[in-house]
Structures are given as C-alpha cells and as structure tokens.
Amino acid sequence: MADSGVSGGADKKDNIEREKIEGKELTKEEKQRLRKEKKQQKKGKEKKDASLPQVSVAETAAPASQLKAERRARQEAERTSKQSKKGDTGQPATTSKPKIPPNELQPVVKRLPEHIQVDDPDVLKKLAKKLERQQTTENSEIQKIPRRLDYGYKVSLFSHLLQYSRKAPLTQQLSIPSAVIHPAIVRLGLQYSQGIVAGSNARSIALLHAFKQVISDYTTPSNEELSRDLVNKLKPYISFLNQCRPLSASMGNAIKYIKKEISNIPSQFKEDDAKKKLLNCIECFIEEKIVLAAKAIAKSSIEKINDGDVILVYGCSSLVNHILCEAFEKGRKFRVIVVDSRPRLEGREALRRLVQKGISCTYVLISAVSYILPEVSKVFLGAHALLANGYVMSRVGTSQIALVAKAFNVPVLVCCETYKFCERVQTDSFVSNELDDPDDLIVTRKGETQLKDWQQVPRLGLLNLVYDVTPPDFVDLVITDLGMIPCTSVPVVLRVKNVDLL
Amino acid sequence: MELQAVLMAAGGGSRMTDLTYNTPKPMLPVGNKPLMWYPLNLLERVGFEEVIVITTREVHKMMSTDPKTKLDIKMKLDVVCIQEDGDMGTADALRHIHQKVKTDILVVSCDLITDVALHEVVDLFRAHNATVAMLMSKAHEFTETVPGQKGKKKTAEQRDFVGVDQSGKRLLFMANEADLEDGLIVRRSIIRKHPRMHIKTGLVDAHLYCLKKAVVDFLAENKSISSIRGELVPFLVRKQFSKMTSGQKRMDDTETVDQKNDGLTNDDLFFPSRDEALLQLAQERSCWNDHRGDMSEAYHGGKLRCYVHIMDQGLCYRVNTLSAYIEANRMVSHMWFCHRSAHFVVHPLLMLHFVFHPQMGSDSMIGAGCHVADKTSIKRSTIGISTTVKEKVKVTNSIIMHGVTIEEGCNIQGSVICSNAVIGRGADLKYCLVGNGQRIEPEGDTYSNTKKSILLEVSVTFGLV
Numbered sequence: 001m002a003d004s005g006v007s008g009g010a011d012k013k014d015n016i017e018r019e020k021i022e023g024k025e026l027t028k029e030e031k032q033r034l035r036k037e038k039k040q041q042k043k044g045k046e047k048k049d050a051s052l053p054q055v056s057v058a059e060t061a062a063p064a065s066q067l068k069a070e071r072r073a074r075q076e077a078e079r080t081s082k083q084s085k086k087g088d089t090g091q092p093a094t095t096s097k098p099k100i101p102p103n104e105l106q107p108v109v110k111r112l113p114e115h116i117q118v119d120d121p122d123v124l125k126k127l128a129k130k131l132e133r134q135q136t137t138e139n140s141e142i143q144k145i146p147r148r149l150d151y152g153y154k155v156s157l158f159s160h161l162l163q164y165s166r167k168a169p170l171t172q173q174l175s176i177p178s179a180v181i182h183p184a185i186v187r188l189g190l191q192y193s194q195g196i197v198a199g200s201n202a203r204s205i206a207l208l209h210a211f212k213q214v215i216s217d218y219t220t221p222s223n224e225e226l227s228r229d230l231v232n233k234l235k236p237y238i239s240f241l242n243q244c245r246p247l248s249a250s251m252g253n254a255i256k257y258i259k260k261e262i263s264n265i266p267s268q269f270k271e272d273d274a275k276k277k278l279l280n281c282i283e284c285f286i287e288e289k290i291v292l293a294a295k296a297i298a299k300s301s302i303e304k305i306n307d308g309d310v311i312l313v314y315g316c317s318s319l320v321n322h323i324l325c326e327a328f329e330k331g332r333k334f335r336v337i338v339v340d341s342r343p344r345l346e347g348r349e350a351l352r353r354l355v356q357k358g359i360s361c362t363y364v365l366i367s368a369v370s371y372i373l374p375e376v377s378k379v380f381l382g383a384h385a386l387l388a389n390g391y392v393m394s395r396v397g398t399s400q401i402a403l404v405a406k407a408f409n410v411p412v413l414v415c416c417e418t419y420k421f422c423e424r425v426q427t428d429s430f431v432s433n434e435l436d437d438p439d440d441l442i443v444t445r446k447g448e449t450q451l452k453d454w455q456q457v458p459r460l461g462l463l464n465l466v467y468d469v470t471p472p473d474f475v476d477l478v479i480t481d482l483g484m485i486p487c488t489s490v491p492v493v494l495r496v497k498n499v500d501l502l
Numbered sequence: 503m504e505l506q507a508v509l510m511a512a513g514g515g516s517r518m519t520d521l522t523y524n525t526p527k528p529m530l531p532v533g534n535k536p537l538m539w540y541p542l543n544l545l546e547r548v549g550f551e552e553v554i555v556i557t558t559r560e561v562h563k564m565m566s567t568d569p570k571t572k573l574d575i576k577m578k579l580d581v582v583c584i585q586e587d588g589d590m591g592t593a594d595a596l597r598h599i600h601q602k603v604k605t606d607i608l609v610v611s612c613d614l615i616t617d618v619a620l621h622e623v624v625d626l627f628r629a630h631n632a633t634v635a636m637l638m639s640k641a642h643e644f645t646e647t648v649p650g651q652k653g654k655k656k657t658a659e660q661r662d663f664v665g666v667d668q669s670g671k672r673l674l675f676m677a678n679e680a681d682l683e684d685g686l687i688v689r690r691s692i693i694r695k696h697p698r699m700h701i702k703t704g705l706v707d708a709h710l711y712c713l714k715k716a717v718v719d720f721l722a723e724n725k726s727i728s729s730i731r732g733e734l735v736p737f738l739v740r741k742q743f744s745k746m747t748s749g750q751k752r753m754d755d756t757e758t759v760d761q762k763n764d765g766l767t768n769d770d771l772f773f774p775s776r777d778e779a780l781l782q783l784a785q786e787r788s789c790w791n792d793h794r795g796d797m798s799e800a801y802h803g804g805k806l807r808c809y810v811h812i813m814d815q816g817l818c819y820r821v822n823t824l825s826a827y828i829e830a831n832r833m834v835s836h837m838w839f840c841h842r843s844a845h846f847v848v849h850p851l852l853m854l855h856f857v858f859h860p861q862m863g864s865d866s867m868i869g870a871g872c873h874v875a876d877k878t879s880i881k882r883s884t885i886g887i888s889t890t891v892k893e894k895v896k897v898t899n900s901i902i903m904h905g906v907t908i909e910e911g912c913n914i915q916g917s918v919i920c921s922n923a924v925i926g927r928g929a930d931l932k933y934c935l936v937g938n939g940q941r942i943e944p945e946g947d948t949y950s951n952t953k954k955s956i957l958l959e960v961s962v963t964f965g966l967v
Contacts, residue, residue, distance in 0.1 A: 171621045171628075175549020176505060176608075183504035183628075190629040195790055202788035209780040286780070316789035349789045356797050 029078060036074065118150070119159045131239060145180070145236050146173035148243045152438050155461040162246070163435040169193055170244055184213035185237045189244035198346075200384050200420060201290055201318045204250045207241070208282050211258060215278050219271070226274050227265045234259070246434050249385030249393070249422035257285055293417040293481035294319055298326040300479050301380070301415060309334040309377045312405075314366075315395045316346035316353075317382020319415050324380075325357050335359070337376060341366040341397045343440040343464060366397050373408045381470075383416040388494055389425045390472035390487040392416075396429075396465045402474035411476045414487075418480050421494055429468040438462035503605050505624070505712070507550045510592050511538055511557035511612035512584055518824045521920065524938040526561045528612040530827065531903050531921075533834035534869040534886055537821055538565075540615040542575045545608075548620045552578045554602055556595045557612075558586040591728030593721055600722045603715060609730060611709035615830050616818040618708075618811075626671060626809040627712040630792075630801075631781075634717065634738050635809045636673070637708040638664065639818035642829075665692075665701045666810060672792075673808040674699050676739045678732075691743045695802050696793070707731060708818050735808070742806045824935075828918065831884045831901045834867075869904070886921070909944070 117123040131145045151165035171178075171190060178186045188210040191197040197206045211234070218233065220226045238255060241247065247255075261281045265274045301323045305311065311334055313320050324336060336359055340347025347363065354361050364372055379401060385393040392398070392414050405412050426432055441462045442451045454460055472487030482493060515527030522530065528538040538561075545553055557565075562581050582599055584590055590598070596609070608624070618637060627635035663686060665675025674696055675688060692699070709731060717738070727733045791800045801807060819830045866880050869887035874880070878895045885891065886904035895908050899916045902908070906919050909927040916933040919925065923936045926944035936942060 169621070169625060171625055172619065174621075176620055176624050177507075177550055178504055179549075179551075186504070187628040187631070190625055194629055196629055197784060197788045197790065199787055199789045202784050202786075205780060205787060206784040209784060212780070286783075291783075318787040318789070346789045348794055349791055352791070352794075352797060 029075070032078065033071075033074075117160055118162050145240050145243070146170055152455060153459070153461045154435070155463045157430055158433065158435060158463065158465075161433060161435045164193070164437065165439065166194060166437045167439075170240070181237060181240050182210075182214045182217065184210040185240060189241050192241065192245040199316065199318050200248050200250045201417075203248055204254050204419075205286060205290065207251050208254055208258075208286055212279055212282055215275055215282075218275070225267055226269075226271060227263050227267065230262050231259055234262075249424075250417075250420045252422070253419050254285065258282065289417060289419040289481075293419070294322050296481040297415055297417065297479050298323045300484055301413070302327045302330055302332065304378070304413060304477075304479075305332050305334055307333045310337060310375050311335070312337045312339060312373070312376045312379045312401070312410075313350060314339045314347070314379075314381060314398055314401050315341070315344070316350035317415070319417070320380050320382045321350055321353050323415060324354060324359060328357055328359050335361065337362045337364065337372055339364055339366055339369055339397075339401060343436075343443075344395075346395075366400065369401055369404050370408075373404055373410060376405070376408075376410050379405045379410055379412045381412060381414045381475075383414050383420060384467060385420050385422045385424075386414075386416050386478065386487075386490050387426055387469065388421075388423050388491050389427070390475075390490050391426060392470040392472070392475055392478075392487070393422075393426070393467050394470065396468045399429075399468045399470040399474070402470045406474045412474060413477045413479060414470075414475050415479045418482055418493060418497065421490060421497065423494055426469055427471075429465070433468075434466040436464040436466050438464050440464055505550075506603060506605055506607045507545050507553040508596070508599070508603075508607050508609045509538070509541055509545075509553050509555045509557075509612055510595060510609060510709075511555055511561060512586070512590065512595065513612065513822075515613075515822065517822050518827060520824065520935050520937065521827065521918070524920070526558065526564070527822075528557060528561050529564050530821070531884075531886055532615065532821065532827070532830050533867050533884055534904075536565075537615075538612045539575070541610045541612060542577065542579075544614075544616065544618075544620065545610065546575055546577050550577060552580060554580045554582060554599060556582050556584060556599065559583045560586065589728075591732070592730040593727045593734050596718055596730070597721050597725070600718060603718045606712065606714050607718060609709075609711045609713060611820070613821040614708055614710060614819070615821060615834065616708060616710075616813075617816050618710075618813055618818060623710065623811045624712060626811055630807055630809060632712070632807045632809045633714050634735060635712040635811070636735065637710040637811050637813065637818070638705045639708055639813040639816075641704050641706045661703045662705065662707065663701055663703055664705050664810070665699045666812070667696045667793075668698045668700070669792075670700070670812060671809050672696075673739055673810045674742075675701065676736045678736075681736075689743060691745075695743065695796075695798070697795075702812075705812065706818060706820060708813075708820065711735070738806065739808050742804055742808055824918075828901060832882065834884075875910075 128147060131147055148162075148164050148170050149168065151163055151168065154161070154163050169190060170193065171186065174181065174186065177183075181189075188197070188206055191206065192203065197203055214234070214237065215230070218226075218230060220229060234255075238247070241251075258278075258281075261278060265277065269277070297319060305327045309332075311324065313324070313336060324334075327334065336354055338347045338351045338354070338361055340351075340363065342365075351361055351363050362372070381392070381394060381398055381402065383392050383394045387393060392402075394414075402412050424432070438454075438461075441464055442449060442454070451462070454462055475487045478485050478487055478490070480493070485493065511528040513527055515522035515530075518527075521527075529536045531537075532540070538555075542553065562583055565581075580602070582602075584595060584598060592609070592611075596603075596607075606627070616637075616639070618639075623635050623637050626632060660679040663675065663677050663679070663682075664673070665688070666672060667674055674692055677686065686701075688699070711730060717734070721727060721734070727737065785800060788800075793802075817833055819826055819833065821827050821830050866883050866885070868874065868880070868885045869889070871888040872885055873890045874885075875891060875893045875895075877893050878891055879897065880891075881898045883897045883900045883902065885897070885902045886906065888904055889902055889906045889908070891897070891908045892910040892912075894911045896913045896915075897908070898914070900914050901918045902914075903919060903921040903923075905922040906925070907923075908914065908919075908925045909929075911928040912925050913930045913932075914925070915931065917931045917935065919931075919936040920938040920940075922939045924941045925931065925936070926942050928945045929942045931942070
C-alpha cells in the first residue's frame with residue numbers, strides 16, 4: 001500500500017502541479033485530496049521504515065483497488081457533508097425545478113429536470129425506474145405508479161415535452177378501489193386531466209383539499225415517525241398527479257410548504273395533535289396566500305381603475321375576475337373587453353361571471369385584438385407564475401396581447417399572488433411548457449371534421465400549447481399582495497421570501 | 503378504501519322459470535361456469551379484493567359444497583344470506599347490509615356478463631363527485647330461435663325512456679313506460695337547464711351502480727324504497743332538479759310521475775362531502791363549466807348529480823330471459839378471459855374419427871371431464887362438465903349442461919338440455935328445452951313448433967305423440 005500510494009500520490013500531484021501551471025483553479029475537492037495525499041505520504045514513509053520488505057511487496061499487489069475504494073469513500077463523505085451544509089430539506093427529486101442557487105460559485109452545468117427531456121430514451125428509462133422506486137408497499141405487495149403514454153406525433157420543436165390524450169386516463173391502469181393511491185388523490189388527478197379543475201388557484205386549493213383528506217386518513221405505521229413517513233407517503237401521490245397533469249408553479253410551492261411543515265413536526269407530538277396542526281397549517285396557507293392575497297390585490301387594483309375605463313382581460317383568470325367584480329361593487333364605472341382564444345375558449349366563462357355581476361362586456365377573439373385596442377385604456381392580465389428573471393408565464397396568447405398593447409402604448413398590469421413566484425428562469429416558451437391534448441384542436445363545422453384523421457397524415461402535428469412567457473419589457477406593473485412592484489423586482493421578493501422560510 | 507363491491511345474487515330468475523325451477527339463477531351454467539362467476543370475475547380483474555355477496559342460503563350452499571360449481575375466485579367473498587321467499591327488493595337488501603357499508607359502493611347484479619372497462623363508470627363517479635353512476639348498453643336483438651317458444655314474439659316489454667344531456671354522460675330523465683300514464687312529461691326546470699336532451703329507448707340497463715355512501719344511509723332511513731332500479735334511481739334522477747327546500751317549502755306539486763316519495767325534502771339528499779367549503783372554493787376559482795349558454799355555474803349549482811356511461815361497443819348481457827341466456831352462451835366463447843383451453847377426455851382409440859368442424863375452436867366449449875365419442879359433430883354449442891356424448895351425435899347450436907348423457911345417433915339442434923338429463927338413442931330434438939333430470943325416450947322426435955316441448959319436474963316422460 002505504501003509504495004503505490006506514494007507513486008499514485010506522486011502522479012496525482014504531478015497532475016495538480018500541471019494544472020496549476022496551466023492556470024486552472026483548484027476546486028475544493030482537489031485541494032482536500034492534495035492535503036490527504038500529503039498526509040498519506042508522511043504515514044507511508046513511516047510505515048516503510050518500520051515494515052519488512054517482504055510484507056511491503058505483498059501489500060503492494062492488492063492495494064490499487066483498496067486505494068480507489070478509499071478515494072471513493074472519501075468523495076462520498078465529502079459529498080454528503082456538502083449536502084448537509086446546503087440544508088437541503090425535503091426537496092422532491094421529480095418536482096424540483098432547476099433552481100439557480102445564488103451561493104454556488106462552481107461553474108457546474110445545470111441540467112434540465114428529467115420530466116422535460118422526453119425525447120431522450122435514457123431519461124425515459126430513468127423516469128420509469130424512478131416511478132418504480134416510488135412504489136408504495138401495501139401488505140407486502142409492491143404496486144407501481146403507472147406511467148401515462150405519449151400520444152400522437154409531436155411537433156419537433158416540442159418533442160421534448162409530454163403529450164397525453166384525454167381519452168386515455170391514468171386510471172385505466174390502476175385498480176378500481178384504489179389502494180395504492182388515496183382515493184382523494186385519484187379523484188383529483190382525474191379532475192386535473194379532464195380539465196374540471198383548471199386555473200392555477202383552483203388547482204392549488206383542490207390539491208390542498210386532497211392533502212387534507214390524506215392527512216386525516218393517515219395513520220403512522222409502528223416503527224416510523226410521522227414527520228418522515230408522511231413525506232414519503234406523499235411522494236408517489238405527487239408523481240401520480242404529475243402524470244395526470246404537469247404540476248403548476250403554485251402547486252409546487254404549496255407542496256414545498258407542506259413538506260416543510262411536516263418535516264418540522266417535533267417528534268414528541270402525538271399523532272392526533274400533529275394531524276390537527278398540519279390541517280391547521282394548510283388552512284392558514286389557503287387563507288393567507290390565496291384568499292387574503294386576493295383581497296389585498298383587489299384593494300390595490302381598485303386604485304388603478306378609474307371611472308370611464310375600458311379594461312381588456314384575456315381568458316379566465318380567477319384573480320382578475322375577482323378584482324373586476326370587487327371594483328364594480330365599489331361603484332367604479334367601467335366596461336370590460338374579454339379576449340378569448342381557441343381551443344380552450346375560457347373567455348366564455350369569464351364573460352359569464354362578469355355579466356352575471358352586471359358589468360357590461362364585449363367579447364372578441366384574439367385575432368381582433370389589434371382592432372379593439374385603440375378603445376382600451378388598460379390591460380389586466382392574470383399569471384400562472386412569475387419567473388425569477390421577471391418574465392410572466394401565463395396562458396398562451398398573453399404575450400401577444402402584451403406585445404400589441406405595448407405597440408399601442410396601453411398600460412399592462414399583471415396581477416399575481418406571491419405564492420406563484422417561481423425560482424425558475426426562462427426566456428422563451430419552448431424550453432419548458434405543457435402540451436395539451438391535440439384532439440382538442442379538431443372541430444366539426446357544418447358536419448365536416450377536416451382534421452379527423454390527422455394521425456394518418458405523415459409529418460402533420462397538432463400543437464396545443466398551454467403556456468407562454470411574456471418579457472418584462474411589456475409589463476408595466478405587477479400587482480401582488482406585497483404591493484405594486486415593477487417586473488424586475490421579482491427576484492427581490494423571492495430573496496426576501498427565502499429568508500423568511502429559512 | 504374507496505369502493506366496496508356488492509353483488510346481488512338473490513334474484514329468482516322470474517323470467518326464465520324453465521331453467522331456474524331447479525337451479526337458482528346465480529348458479530346457471532353459462533359457458534360452463536356459473537352465472538355468478540362473470541360479475542365476480544369482472545370485479546376481480548379490475549382489482550377488487552373483497553365483495554359482499556347477498557344471496558340465498560341455497561345458493562350459498564351450492565357455492566361452497568358443489569364441486570362442479572367451484573368458483574376459482576381469489577377475492578374474499580363475504581356472503582350475506584337472506585330469506586328466499588321474502589319480498590326483498592335490491593334496495594331492501596342494501597338496507598339489510600347497511601352496517602357493513604363503510605364507503606361508497608358498487609352494486610352489481612349477478613346476471614351481468616360484460617367486458618366493459620369499469621373505470622369508465624367509476625371515473626364518472628369520481629371526477630364529477632356524482633351521487634350515482636350507472637352503466638347502460640345499446641341493446642342487441644336476439645336473433646336465435648328460442649327453444650320452447652312457439653315462434654311467438656316475446657311480449658312487448660315496457661320500454662325504458664332514458665334522457666341524457668348533450669355530452670351523453672349526465673342522466674336527466676328516466677322513466678319506465680309502465681309509469682307513464684298519459685305520455686312523457688318533462689319538467690320545465692330540466693328543459694330550462696338542459697335545453698338539448700337526447701331521449702333513448704333502446705338501452706339495456708346493466709344494473710351496475712356506483713352509489714355514494716350517503717345514499718345507503720338515506721335508504722336506511724326511508725324504508726319505502728325497495729328496488730334500486732325501479733325506484734331509487736328514478737327518484738335520484740328526479741331529485742337532481744328539485745328546488746332545494748328550506749324545510750318549509752315542499753316539492754313541486756306538478757309531479758305526475760310516481761307520487762310516492764314526495765314527502766322527502768331535498769335536504770335529506772344534500773350529501774356533503776368532507777370539507778365542503780374548500781371544494782366550493784376550488785370550484786369557484788376553476789374556469790370550467792359543464793354547460794354553456796346560460797348564467798349559471800357548473801352543474802347549475804346542483805349538489806346531486808347522476809351520470810351514466812352508455813357502452814356502444816363491447817358485450818353487455820343481462821341474463822334474465824331465456825333468449826338472453828342462449829345468446830350469452832354463444833357470446834361467452836368470444837370473450838377473451840374465457841379462452842381457456844377446453845380439456846376433454848376423448849376415447850384414445852377413436853381420436854381419428856373425430857369430425858370436428860373448423861368452428862369448433864372458437865364457437866364451441868366443452869367442459870372438463872367430458873367423454874366425446876367418435877363421429878360426433880359439435881357446432882356452436884356449449885357442453886357442460888362430465889357429460890357423455892356417444893357416437894354419431896350431431897349437436898348444433900345447443901346448450902348442454904352438466905352431467906347429461908346423450909346416446910348414439912341423436913340429433914340435437916337449437917336446444918337447451920339441463921343438468922343430468924338423458925337423451926335416448928336416436929332422439930331428434932329441435933329447439934327444445936329439456937328440464938333437469940329428464941329422460942327422452944329413444945327415437946323421440948320433438949320439434950318445438952308442433953308439440954308442447956317444455957318439460958317440467960312432473961314425472962312425465964316425453965315420448966312420441
């Protein structure tokens with residue numbers, strides 16, 4: 001061991017000397033390794049003096065593998081110590097978004113998370129394995145979370161994303177009295193995939209409602225602690241929901257919050273008390289971050305709505321509808337233009353809610369936006385998420401509206417609660433998006449369905465995008481529950497929020 | 503636990519007494535398996551692990567003791583025996599097991615043979631938080647001649663009128679022709695909420711219902727309802743559109759259909775799920791609506807919803823008449839899960855003389871332990887366990903149950919021969935129904951059109967007339 005250790009160490013040392021000469025910076029690991037080599041060399045010299053030459057000969061034969069194993073063990077130890085230093089608590093592997101941790105100085109290439117690399121077969125294999133690993137063991141039977149299959153030809157620019165068909169629900173592959181997955185979660189997954197619960201706020205509230213059921217029905221197994229076991233129980237549910245419909249940023253933040261709360265339950269709490277506390281936390285979260293935030297945002301926005309305004313809204317955002325209804329109740333005189341787009345045609349629902357209140361509305365499709373913009377005095381947009389570089393991620397078509405409004409010098413106000421702020425960074429709508437069912441684009445007019453056999457036509461792809469990103473240059477103001485901030489202040493809010501959470 | 507399965511196996515088979523006077527309906531062999539096996543297999547395939555079986559003592563005994571009717575079902579069967587003679591309707595039976603019901607239930611009838619993807623029905627139940635979800639299928643005409651009937655058309659059964667909305671999933675209206683005295687009356691509240699309604703009459707009700715637990719609780723309170731299909735489901739369908747009473751106002755007096763249940767207010771049926779307020783909040787924020795064109799929110803704000811899944815492809819039979827029984831026997835060989843290799847014992851020396859037509863493999867089924875001699879021809883038939891078929895027998899289009907002996911030279915066509923019967927040598931049976939344990943004299947020549955050919959338990963042997 002001694003000799004080859006010395007020789008190995010010497011080689012390594014040469015490498016390091018060479019790199020030094022070349023001007024590369026030594027990483028922490030390499031420095032530590034250098035230090036250890038030096039220590040070993042010292043020890044080796046001492047041993048060499050003490051031991052017999054025969055023994056040393058015998059020892060030199062086997063030690064190369066030993067040395068490698070030692071080095072590997074050392075590296076593992078360093079890695080785990082590093083991770084614990086970072087304080088990585090409860091971040092799920094599948095739902096982690098590519099965080100850009102501000103305190104990491106190493107130039108490590110950040111890979112995109114696996115769920116948006118669908119065209120890479122290795123990634124698909126890894127995902128399948130991950131789903132298998134996240135199985136729940138019930139009565140010594142191992143049952144897997146099923147994987148939903150891709151559907152149809154995907155447009156090449158978006159082939160890295162998943163595209164599902166609504167007619168092939170995930171419940172086909174599950175057993176009917178679902179034992180693997182809690183029935184509330186199965187119901188939620190179905191409602192997501194069929195679009196019954198749609199919209200960022202609704203999805204988060206429904207998710208928290210389902211989690212409340214899960215927590216109420218949960219019993220701690222005998223050798224486990226609630227704080228650790230419940231988090232593990234939630235993992236397969238979350239990946240199931242992800243398969244039904246990719247998680248939204250607001251849902252991701254809600255899940256992070258819950259996991260943190262669960263992990264922070266002190267171990268001496270009795271199960272009932274712990275469950276009560278968790279249910280309380282969930283209710284607080286909904287009350288503070290969604291309901292009260294909506295009230296605060298409405299209050300701020302009403303100052304921005306003047307009498308005689310013509311307000312343009314796009315699609316159906318629960319928050320924007322709430323704001324307009326509140327403003328109308330407060331007595332402001334304005335009228336609304338609802339812009340809508342295919343295939344979702346959510347504007348009809350927004351129209352219904354506003355007209356039911358008594359607000360006078362106009363309804364146009366997005367193709368007419370440049371014709372009606374001369375009449376408009378303000379544009380109110382809702383957001384699905386606000387990204388860390390100030391970009392607004394919202395329903396597809398929002399960036400168009402913002403662009404045209406900018407061209408007409410009409411102020412664009414985005415309303416968004418702070419729990420939808422996301423630490424991701426995106427500058428285009430391609431890298432990460434959601435593909436909806438392409439069959440939604442098929443429409444029957446006058447008894448004819450032109451796209452009925454679109455799958456037979458080679459190289460014809462139907463693209464049904466759900467989200468797009470709007471650059472901050474087109475957004476004039478973001479109204480949040482913390483106040484009215486410019487788009488570029490989003491990272492500040494995130495930083496403040498992180499400090500709070502920690 | 504999400505759903506509990508309940509199998510109703512206490513029915514009498516009142517519409518096919520020829521077959522059921524000796525064998526109870528759940529134990530009738532269809533494709534060499536007892537009729538009960540089919541719904542149980544459906545439940546097992548889908549993933550149920552326990553089933554509550556409501557049946558009579560006789561059937562229970564047969565299930566457990568009779569070696570021929572062994573059920574190779576791996577699920578746990580919780581058998582609840584009820585009185586055979588009692589006038590217990592299906593809803594009464596549910597009331598009987600009310601204590602065992604802990605969650606929502608899936609009620610299946612024992613005479614259902616289907617290959618439906620059950621998740622379609624259950625998904626409707628889950629996704630829309632429905633009170634009841636049921637299965638229906640487009641009816642097929644039975645074309646085979648029914649033995650024992652002198653070619654007369656079956657009595658015009660009372661038609662069922664089923665009204666669904668535009669999507670074809672929401673159940674708006676359900677009435678049987680018998681209950682409608684002077685025409686079909688649709689309430690204005692329904693039309694106002696659903697201006698386009700499709701009314702269908704050619705549907706077969708599969709008697710498969712997903713019911714919420716609160717409905718079972720409701721049944722326990724209201725003892726006036728005795729049948730699920732006849733009373734409970736139409737009641738719930740009607741109640742979808744009743745105004746929510748505040749305890750004072752009674753229901754619409756303009757009810758012309760079935761006045762029995764008017765006394766119940768809608769409050770009894772408001773089945774709140776856990777944490778109703780949060781669900782309501784989520785629904786408000788969601789930009790989804792199940793209909794468009796009017797000012798109301800999703801589901802018109804109604805809490806009670808009934809859904810139906812109408813199958814247009816695939817098999818769905820309810821074996822409650824003789825013609826259905828025969829048709830089911832034919833179709834069962836096509837069903838994928840019945841494709842086990844039929845094993846039969848053939849006299850080794852006479853193997854070469856088998857006259858098997860190519861249809862043998864897919865259209866006929868031969869049970870275990872049969873002895874089939876040479877020069878026989880078996881086409882489109884089902885032969886039960888332990889039957890003996892001697893030489894030169896031609897069996898076409900027939901159902902032969904267990905333990906039957908068919909002597910040489912017989913010609914059996916389009917008939918149903920029940921267990922343990924003996925068909926004498928050279929008999930020629932066309933479209934006949936031979937009861938249990940009967941003997942047919944040798945050289946007997948029977949043809950359903952000309953003679954009274956249904957044999958009953960009375961010890962009258964059938965001979966030449």
